[in-house]
Amino acid sequence: MPEPSEPVLRVDNLSVHIGTQRVVAGLDFTVGAGERVCLIGPSGSGKSLTAAAILGITPSTASVGGSIRFGAHEVAGVAATQRPRALRIGMVFQNTQAALNPLVSVGAQLSEPFVRFHGLSRRAARAAAAELLTRMRLTAATELLTRSPAELSGGQRQRVCVALALACKPSLIVADEPTTALDALTQAEVLTLLHETTGGAGKPALLFISHDMGGASRLCQRAVILEQGRMIESGPLADLVASPQQRFTRELVAAMRSAEITPEMLAATDAYSISGAAAVGAR
Numbered sequence: 001m002p003e004p005s006e007p008v009l010r011v012d013n014l015s016v017h018i019g020t021q022r023v024v025a026g027l028d029f030t031v032g033a034g035e036r037v038c039l040i041g042p043s044g045s046g047k048s049l050t051a052a053a054i055l056g057i058t059p060s061t062a063s064v065g066g067s068i069r070f071g072a073h074e075v076a077g078v079a080a081t082q083r084p085r086a087l088r089i090g091m092v093f094q095n096t097q098a099a100l101n102p103l104v105s106v107g108a109q110l111s112e113p114f115v116r117f118h119g120l121s122r123r124a125a126r127a128a129a130a131e132l133l134t135r136m137r138l139t140a141a142t143e144l145l146t147r148s149p150a151e152l153s154g155g156q157r158q159r160v161c162v163a164l165a166l167a168c169k170p171s172l173i174v175a176d177e178p179t180t181a182l183d184a185l186t187q188a189e190v191l192t193l194l195h196e197t198t199g200g201a202g203k204p205a206l207l208f209i210s211h212d213m214g215g216a217s218r219l220c221q222r223a224v225i226l227e228q229g230r231m232i233e234s235g236p237l238a239d240l241v242a243s244p245q246q247r248f249t250r251e252l253v254a255a256m257r258s259a260e261i262t263p264e265m266l267a268a269t270d271a272y273s274i275s276g277a278a279a280v281g282a283r
């Protein structure tokens with residue numbers, strides 16, 4: 001576990017090649033302990049391959065160069081399965097059906113990290129899993145544990161995925177477009193959930209990957225803007241929104257403004273999520 005003063009994640013001069021094609025080049029950024037940072041870029045700009053390189057899950061045709069340090073560990077080019085066990089990074093993806101095994105109950109999947117990483121008995125692990133699902137604002141958590149992920153809605157599955165990412169008590173969660181497949185209201189609820197469960201003392205840092213400036217600025221303090229595999233701009237989100245320097249950043253800000261996402265609306269969404277989600281049942 002890194003010291004609080006040093007970044008959880010330090011990416012230096014990262015490159016990713018697919019065959020001979022360079023799809024990420026010279027990328028530098030850090031994520032501090034308890035910080036929420038977003039990586040924003042258009043489709044094909046290299047966001048997912050950057051996330052995959054950090055997680056150690058790039059396709060076999062990819063080669064990773066440069067440095068990815070997670071605390072004291074250098075992990076660039078090291079597959080997730082070969083990394084030290086103590087090095088825990090939670091992952092949340094867009095495709096929840098692929099992330100969860102439909103043949104194994106939610107309870108069995110969610111109990112596993114409590115047994116494997118925290119040494120709990122099966123019984124205690126199941127109780128911890130139920131408690132975590134309740135924290136995810138899923139009603140009837142004990143009953144949900146008995147279901148297959150295929151018997152859940154997309155929004156419920158994504159909450160289970162966030163729970164699974166948190167269960168190993170990671171110091172960083174990488175969330176690659178976690179809300180893209182969800183309807184607008186469920187997107188807002190999942191963003192609220194990520195906001196509650198990451199960032200700040202005692203909680204994991206977050207690297208949030210998105211093409212949505214509105215969602216990102218609701219969630220994160222800092223942004224790294226990617227275009228064609230290169231960083232074109234970075235800094236505090238408030239500064240980027242107030243004074244975007246690059247054409248693509250200006251377009252993102254304009255798109256955010258045209259969606260009329262105002263601080264008042266975001267506050268209203270928060271209020272809804274806190275008071276109303278349990279009442280209507282989390283989607």
Ligand SMILES: Nc1ncnc2c1ncn2[C@@H]1O[C@H](COP(=O)(O)OP(=O)(O)OP(=O)(O)O)[C@@H](O)[C@H]1O
Pocket residue numbers: 018023041042043044045046047048049050059061211
């Ligand atoms: N397995 C692969 N084989 C070949 N090329 C790939 C592979 N994965 C990604 N690429 C290419 O690498 C580039 C970056 O892809 P990446 O998936 O990282 O983009 P992205 O910014 O995440 O896009 P999106 O927002 O659409 O998910 C693209 O040109 C893509 O076609």
